[in-house]
Amino acid sequence: MEQFVIEAIKKILVQNKIPSVALIKAKLNHSVPMQTIISVLTSYKSSPNDFKSIENKKEENASENTLSHSQLDRIEMKLDKLLHLLQKQPKLGDM
Structure with missing residues (x-):
């Protein structure tokens, strides 16, 4: 409940x-x-x-989440590339 009041105060201050x-x-x-x-x-x-x-801490957490998200995106892209390369390689039994 207090969080709703805190948010309302922040809106008023803005x-x-x-x-x-x-x-x-x-x-x-x-x-x-x-x-x-x-x-x-x-x-x-x-x-x-x-x-x-409190507001500054929230902004810091949001920027950390954005950083984590972008790092996760880069890791996913690299994993996709690796999977694509592995699928292109001929299998050992096919040689």
Whole structure:
């Protein structure tokens, strides 16, 4: 539940607005208890930089996933080439 509130706060911050309970509730797509909204908003107000570090960590993870994905693509291409070369070679019994 807290993650939904955190995402709503980030959307509000992107719009250069100051998060409030009303703005957060308007951004939520899910039903979240008022206590959770107030708790996360209080956490944000006491240390807004923590929310920025959460976003930075997500961006780092996304770039790592992209790197892993591109490495996997290269490995798959090499494997395809090897399989293609192996299929072209005459079998030992055919010689």
